[in-house]
Amino acid sequence: MARERYHHGDLRSALLDAAETLVRERGADGWSLREASARVGVSPSAAYHHFASRDTLVRALSERTLGWLGERLRQDCERAPGQEDDPQCRLIALGRGYVRWALDDPAVARLVLRGGATGPDSSISPHPHDVLTAELDRLAEAGALPGPAREGAEFVVWAALHGLAVLLADGLVRFDDPHAVGLQTERVVRTTLNGLAQESSPTAGRPPARSAYTERLAARRAPE
Amino acid sequence: MARERYHHGDLRSALLDAAETLVRERGADGWSLREASARVGVSPSAAYHHFASRDTLVRALSERTLGWLGERLRQDCERAPGQEDDPQCRLIALGRGYVRWALDDPAVARLVLRGGATGPDSSISPHPHDVLTAELDRLAEAGALPGPAREGAEFVVWAALHGLAVLLADGLVRFDDPHAVGLQTERVVRTTLNGLAQESSPTAGRPPARSAYTERLAARRAPE
DNA sequence: ACATGCATCTCAACACTGTTCAGATTGGAG
DNA sequence: CTCCAATCTGAACAGTGTTGAGATGCATGT
Incomplete structure (x- = not known):
């Protein structure tokens, strides 16, 4: 816990770790930069050699978490139960993973999903949103969309x-039965995909939506 | 701006107003209790005779805002365009109102929708969620569900x-064309309702979901 | 009219926060 | 072995939420 060397070695990720566990212990806002520094055994000002501000630390933690989540969601899609390679089953698995994470780690999820922190400039890989679009492409190629x-x-x-x-992480919706959340998630995905598939008259001249992620994606395809 | 009388008269709502405009000016977190007090022309500690803590102020502001929003959504449903009393048109109007609010007043929306602040004990009336369930009931009675x-x-x-x-308020999704947000909202509502209506095999033995709002509703129906 | 009670507000203080900056300490490159 | 740049410390600043003891004044009862 207390370090002996003057230089820490990897203070940056140590601070991220400390912040992460503090968020879990005291909620998304119930912690301070000073506390995280103290827990690592370092003076408060040391943090400023690795993060421009407290907000930068939060952003970095968000990006690290989202990257990890994206990877896990991708795995969830691969290991999706059900018929071999059914795109819909894969999407359901993705949804289950996303929601399960929000419920298993609600404090961190609240901090991360609060967003704003994850602008288009961030280099999260693979971003959960990328995983989702990829799976929707797969569904479309299979002819189900x-x-x-x-x-x-x-x-x-x-x-x-x-x-x-978000509703689950914020505690606005609760489920007594632990299975219920999975079933509800499945229902949400199924309902949405069914509704999309049977879209009778697609909104005429629907203008293109633009998200921070599509911008980031475009920037990645055409660097500079 | 500066008051002359020692007693303010209605400091409680004056503080809520000041906090609200501060949120609009500087974002959901870019303000302080002291600043709001100063803007009203009152010492910081005066606020503590009306709110137990800063968090209580935020909660109160959230409840006030949600009540106002609920009322406006109800009006939106009444004034819904389209065929006379079509339940689906009413729901689309509700959705448009909800999303338009999040986009027109994003800072306040972020503060309010961050939730947690709006537990089941709150006495918001009419709560946006109540308006939604009422409209869904209407849809079901019409046989469309x-x-x-x-x-x-x-x-x-x-x-x-x-x-x-939330995605719009947080700036994670943006629309260039101002019409686009309305169309996208309409699409979300239509898709969801279509998917629900054509639910082939409703999840067998789906356990009951419970939200803070259903609890509050139950408590209201059976007081004590 | 006047005193009294009580809600309301002020003042001063506490511990704590994010942030800055001059200086101490170090690992590693030349 | 020297020196540099990266890293960390210590002290300080303005500002925060919150508390408690005391001042102020409105409304009420006589």
Whole structure:
């Protein structure tokens, strides 16, 4: 706990770790930079050699967490139960993973999902949103999503999933049965995908939506 | 601005007003109790005769805002365009109102929707969530929503709508065309309702979901 | 009219926060 | 072995939420 050497070695990630556990212990806002520094055994000002501000630390923690989550969601899609390679099953697995995370680690999830922290400049890889769009592409290729319905579909699914996750992390919705949350998530995904597939008259001339993520994606494809 | 009388008269709502405009000016977290007090022309400790803590002030502001929003959403439903009294048109109007609010007043919306602040003990009337469930009931009575699909449908619609609102308020999704947000909202509502209506095999034995709002509703129906 | 009670507000103080900056300490490159 | 740049410390600043003891004045009862 107390370090002996003057130089810490990897203070940056040590601070991220300390902040993360503090968030878990005291909630998304119940901690301070000073406390995290003290827990690492370092003076408060030391942190400023690795983060420009407390807010930068939060952003960095968010990015680290989102990257880890994205990787896990990708795995969840691969290991999806059900018929071999059914795109819908994969999307359900993705949704379950996303929501399960929000419920298992609500304090961190609240901090991260509060967003604003994850602008288009961030280099999160793979970003959960990327995983979602990839899975929707797979669904479209399988023919389960008509062409016009695919366009902008990620916003519908994302909104529904994100909304459920936020509601759960904030404690606005609760489920007594631990299985209930999974079933409810599955229902949300199924309902959304069904609704999209049977979109009778796709909104004529629907203007393109733009998200921080699509911008980031575009920037990645055409660097400079 | 500067008051002459020693007693303010209605300091409580004056503080709420000051906090509200401060949130608009500097963001959900960029303000302090002291600043709000100073703007009202009162010492910082005066606030503690009306609010137990800064957090209580935030909660009170959230409740006031949600009550106002609920009333406006109810009006939006009444004035819904489209065929006379079409329940789906009413729900679309509700969704548009909810999302428009999140976009027109994003800082306040972020503060309010961050939630946790709006527990079941709050006496918000009419709560936006109540308005939504009432409209879903109307839809079910009109036969546009099969019985088994109605059960727990509010969570699906709420999640989708809430998710879109949060994504917009947090700036994670942006729309260039001002019409786009309305169209996207409409699409989310339509898609969700369509998906619910055509729910092929409603999840067998789906356990009851419970939200802070259903609890509050139950408590209101059976006081004591 | 006047005293009294009580809600309301002020003042001063506490511990704590994020942030800055001059200087001490070090690992590693030349 | 020297020196540099990266890293960390210590002390300080303005500002925060919160508390408690005391001042102020409105409304009420006589």
